[in-house]
Amino acid sequence: MNAVAVAPAREHLRRTWYAFSRNGGSVVGLGIVVAIVLLTTFAPWLTPFPRHARAFTDFEHAGLPPGRPYALGTDTIGRDIFTRVVFGYRFSLLLGVVVLTAAVPTGVLLGLLAGYYRGWPETVIMRITDIFLSIPPLALALAIMAVLQPNLQNAMLAVSAMWWPWYTRLVYGLVSSLRTEGYVQAAQIVGASPAHILLREILPNCLPAVLTKMTLDMAFVILIGSSLSFLGLGVQPPDPDLGTMVADGAKYMPDLWWISVFPGLAILVIVLGFSLLGDGLRDVFGVEV
Amino acid sequence: MRYSTFLIQRVLLSVLVLLGLSILIFVIARVIPGDPARIALGPLASRSQIEALRAQMHLDEPLYAQYAYYLAGLLRGDFGESLYTHRAVAIDLRDLFPATLELVFYSGLLMVVIGVPLGIVAAVWRDRWVDHTVRLVSLAGVVTPAFVWAIVLMLVFAYALGVLPVAGRLSPGLVPPSAATGTVTLDALLAGNLRAYLDFLRHLILPSVSLSLAGVAQAARLTRASMVDVAGRPYIEAARAFGISESRIALKYMLKPSMIPTVTILGLDFAALLGNAFLVESVFAWPGIARYGVEVILRKDLNAIVAVVMIMGLFFVVINFCIDMLVGYLDPRIRLRQMEDAA
Numbered sequence: 001m002n003a004v005a006v007a008p009a010r011e012h013l014r015r016t017w018y019a020f021s022r023n024g025g026s027v028v029g030l031g032i033v034v035a036i037v038l039l040t041t042f043a044p045w046l047t048p049f050p051r052h053a054r055a056f057t058d059f060e061h062a063g064l065p066p067g068r069p070y071a072l073g074t075d076t077i078g079r080d081i082f083t084r085v086v087f088g089y090r091f092s093l094l095l096g097v098v099v100l101t102a103a104v105p106t107g108v109l110l111g112l113l114a115g116y117y118r119g120w121p122e123t124v125i126m127r128i129t130d131i132f133l134s135i136p137p138l139a140l141a142l143a144i145m146a147v148l149q150p151n152l153q154n155a156m157l158a159v160s161a162m163w164w165p166w167y168t169r170l171v172y173g174l175v176s177s178l179r180t181e182g183y184v185q186a187a188q189i190v191g192a193s194p195a196h197i198l199l200r201e202i203l204p205n206c207l208p209a210v211l212t213k214m215t216l217d218m219a220f221v222i223l224i225g226s227s228l229s230f231l232g233l234g235v236q237p238p239d240p241d242l243g244t245m246v247a248d249g250a251k252y253m254p255d256l257w258w259i260s261v262f263p264g265l266a267i268l269v270i271v272l273g274f275s276l277l278g279d280g281l282r283d284v285f286g287v288e289v
Numbered sequence: 290m291r292y293s294t295f296l297i298q299r300v301l302l303s304v305l306v307l308l309g310l311s312i313l314i315f316v317i318a319r320v321i322p323g324d325p326a327r328i329a330l331g332p333l334a335s336r337s338q339i340e341a342l343r344a345q346m347h348l349d350e351p352l353y354a355q356y357a358y359y360l361a362g363l364l365r366g367d368f369g370e371s372l373y374t375h376r377a378v379a380i381d382l383r384d385l386f387p388a389t390l391e392l393v394f395y396s397g398l399l400m401v402v403i404g405v406p407l408g409i410v411a412a413v414w415r416d417r418w419v420d421h422t423v424r425l426v427s428l429a430g431v432v433t434p435a436f437v438w439a440i441v442l443m444l445v446f447a448y449a450l451g452v453l454p455v456a457g458r459l460s461p462g463l464v465p466p467s468a469a470t471g472t473v474t475l476d477a478l479l480a481g482n483l484r485a486y487l488d489f490l491r492h493l494i495l496p497s498v499s500l501s502l503a504g505v506a507q508a509a510r511l512t513r514a515s516m517v518d519v520a521g522r523p524y525i526e527a528a529r530a531f532g533i534s535e536s537r538i539a540l541k542y543m544l545k546p547s548m549i550p551t552v553t554i555l556g557l558d559f560a561a562l563l564g565n566a567f568l569v570e571s572v573f574a575w576p577g578i579a580r581y582g583v584e585v586i587l588r589k590d591l592n593a594i595v596a597v598v599m600i601m602g603l604f605f606v607v608i609n610f611c612i613d614m615l616v617g618y619l620d621p622r623i624r625l626r627q628m629e630d631a632a
Contacts, residue, residue, distance in 0.1 A: 131309035134609065138564030139601035143317055146586045146594040223434055227568055230436050231583050243436075250440055250572060254448035261444065264437035271432040 019284045026280020032273030040089045052079035053087035055238035063256050073258035075248070081258060084240040085266045091241050092270055095156055095225040096218040102160040104214060107167025108206070112198050114168065115175025126172065132165040137224065145233045152241075155234040159224055163217070170213060170289060174206045208285035216278030216289065219271045226267050242267045295617050303610045310602040311363060315356055318591045363599060369592035373585050378596040381581060386600065387471030388458060389566050389577030395493055396501035396566075397559040403501075404508025405551070411509065412516035413539050423509055430506025435565045439499035439572035446495060454492050456574040463488055496573045500565055504558040511554055515547035549620045556612030560605040 021027050044050045048069055058078030066073045072081035114125035132140070144158035178184060179202070187197050228234035229243030237244065242263040249260025282289065326342040327334065343349055347358050362368065368378035411423035447455040454460065458473060466476040466485050477486035519525065520543060528538050570579035578597065585593035 127305075128309075131306055131313070134306045134606060135310055135313075135602055137561070138567065139598050139605070142567075142582065142586055143314055143594065143598045146589065146591075146598075147317055150587065219432065223432075227434055227436065227565075230434075230568060231571070233583070233586065243434075246436060246440065247571075253440070254444055257444055257448075260440050264434075264440055267437060268429075268433045271434075272428070275428075275432055 016284055020280050023280060023283055025276045026283065029273050029276025029278075029280060032269060033277050036089055036270055036273060037093070039086055040093060043086045043090065047080070047083040047086050049080040049083045050087075052083045053240055063252075063259075066258055066262075072262040073256075075245075075259050076252060076256065081245075081262050084245060085242065085263055088240040088242040088245060088263065088266065089270060091152065091235050091239065092222045092225065092267075095152070095159070096221045096274075098156045099159045099163060099221045099225075100214050100217060102156070103163035104167050104210065106160075107164035108171050108203075108210060110164070111168040111171025112175055112203065112206075115172045116179055116194065116198055116202070125168065129165040129168045129172075132162065133169065135162070137162050138227065141224065141228060142233070145228065150233045150236065152235045152239070155225060155228050158228070159221055163221065166217075167210065167213070170209060171206050174209060175202055178202050178205055209287040209289055212278060212281045212285055212287055213289040215274055215281050219274035219278065222267070222274070223271050292617070296614065299610055299613050299617075303606045306606055307602065310606075311360060311599065312356070314595050314598055315359055318595055359595075363595075368596035368599075371585065371593040372590045373581075373588050373593060378593045381593065382578070382596055382600060384471065385576065385578045385581050388575060389563070389570065389579065391472045391474060392493070392496055392500065392570070392575060392577060393559075393562045393566055396497045396504070396562050399497055399501040400504035400508050400555065400558065400562075404505040404555075405512050407505070407509035408512025408551075409516065409539065409544060411513040412520070412543070413535075415513075415517060415520075420513075423513070427506035427510045430502040431510075433502070434568065435499050435503065436568040436572055438502050439496070439569050442495050442499055443572065453495055456572075458489060458492050458576055459485065460488050460492075496569050496575055499572070500562060500569045503565070504555070504562065507558050508551065508555055511551045512544075512547065515550050516543045519543045519547050549616060552619070553612060553616055556608055556615075560608040563601055563604050 020030075039046055043053075047053075048071075056077075056079055058074075060078065061070070061074050062076055062078040064070055064074045064078075070080050070082070072085065074080055075084070110125050110129070114122045114129075140162045141155075141158040144161055145154060148154040148157070184197060184201050187201050192201070225234060226241070226243035226246075229241045230247045232244075232247065235241035235244055245263035246260045246267075249256065249258075249263070252259055326339050326346060326348055330338055330342060347355050350358075366379055368382075370376065371378045371381055374381055407423050407426075411420040414420055443455065446453045463485060466473065466480040466482045470476055470479075473485065473489040477483070477489065516539075525538060525542055528542050529535075533542075566575075566577060567579040567582060569575070570577045571583070578600075581593070582597045584590075585597065
């Protein structure tokens with residue numbers, strides 16, 4: 001029985017991989033994301049100077065250019081840039097995961113309700129969504145940061161607040177077309193509860209699009225997060241954050257260029273990884289987001 | 290739907306959005322934090338001082354009345370006084386906003402003037418090396434934050450090659466044109482001061498390129514995608530069968546219809562430039578609204594924050610409105626769809 005069950009599953013996996021890997025970029029993206037996740041998970045063992053991740057001073061080795069043993073050089077108080085970049089990735093990933101965990105369920109639930117219940121729930125939810133969508137993203141984040149203390153938690157809150165409406169709009173669009181499908185009507189006729197119809201019949205068919213958008217959005221959340229820290233409104237020192245590091249290094253241009261250039265490139269790499277991966281998923285699922 | 294009806298509907302919607310934004314900011318600014326009067330006066334203020342300011346700021350009245358005062362102030366362009374500069378916020382904005390607007394305007398121009406032709410070239414020579422190059426460049430543009438571009442371009446062109454100025458808007462020794470509008474372009478040209486304008490352009494290159502690269506990339510991708518989409522349509526084949534030249538087909542028959550989706554997204558990108566200007570201005574010491582904006586946020590200067598966010602929202606809404614009007618004009622089907630949605 002197992003052999004019968006496993007064979008189609010393996011075949012399915014093989015085909016999925018084929019669709020995914022047809023575009024070389026997707027594989028590169030997957031590679032980058034996996035490498036960064038592994039690197040950050042085992043950061044204390046894989047980085048040469050784990051103690052440099054937080055407050056630490058070593059003025060004897062301050063401002064050293066890239067070389068040995070500091071692959072990407074050291075900052076103005078002697079901390080290894082490579083170590084701090086790897087630990088900085090932890091904050092980027094944390095920000096992305098927390099923001100999406102908060103924003104996606106909220107947005108999806110509201111989208112489901114607005115798309116399924118026509119009438120006032122639709123009007124209220126979609127008008128509020130429109131208003132949120134019509135505010136320039138960074139302005140909303142800035143407004144929220146304005147009243148809260150600048151730190152990682154509040155940056156997460158601010159970015160989440162601007163992110164959910166995109167999912168509401170996406171799911172709303174999907175549900176509007178799915179609700180007239182035969183299987184949904186069949187479920188309605190046999191008397192299934194709205195909760196069952198929404199969560200068991202409609203939601204699973206929205207997931208490919210939501211998952212693809214989440215991967216692409218990891219890239220943009222990280223980008224916005226680094227922009228907030230660059231402005232001094234995100235992660236605060238001594239915690240390492242890529243945006244903060246770029247901003248600090250910018251003061252010592254051009255002599256100590258490596259302090260800001262390498263963290264800047266590191267942002268590029270992680271954003272590139274998630275967008276390529278997202279593009280690959282879009283090809284596999286064949287969805288528009 | 291008639292164009293005038295469509296126009297009126299869009300105006301009402303824009304007003305509604307601005308009203309929503311004002312409520313949102315009001316809620317954020319007045320309800321969430323502690324006592325605004327205490328924040329304004331600092332920890333050393335006496336009880337009676339706080340009471341006096343509370344009365345002056347109408348803080349003892351019900352929320353809806355407070356909102357009415359606040360909205361009336363916004364409509365008069367009266368944002369109150371900044372705690373940071375101790376000047377009227379409206380004056381601060383008048384001094385700083387033109388420089389930002391000018392940077393954003395030129396960046397938007399670059400976005401269209403460079404991005405759209407890149408997309409056309411990529412679509413015409415599809416799957417050839419030109420196309421692949423454009424795709425790579427676009428990818429780099431989209432995934433790199435503006436402030437990273439700013440730093441890299443500054444290192445290369447200002448420091449290593451030394452061909453462009455490092456920062457600022459005008460060279461230090463240069464006599465600036467009298468500030469009539471606050472924008473160097475208009476002031477210099479009104480005064481016939483070509484030297485100042487050329488100097489300004491040299492200063493403008495790096496900030497505007499850093500700011501616009503993401504938009505250039507987006508413009509190129511969208512133009513390419515929608516042109517490729519149109520390329521397979523029967524009417525293109527028909528045009529070819531009539532012996533119309535390839536360049537004419539590309540520029541007239543393919544480009545025109547494919548501009549409709551592109552214009553919409555580019556409008557959003559153009560509006561988003563204002564937010565990203567914050568990142569670029571701080572690198573190049575551009576005398577715009579960014580440093581002020583960040584400073585007032587860190588100092589919890591509520592009047593100034595409200596003004597900065599409202600002006601960003603207003604800019605966004607105005608751009609969106611213009612784009613809607615343009616697209617509605619280009620493509621009557623959009624007006625029809627709006628009518629169906631409303632029904």
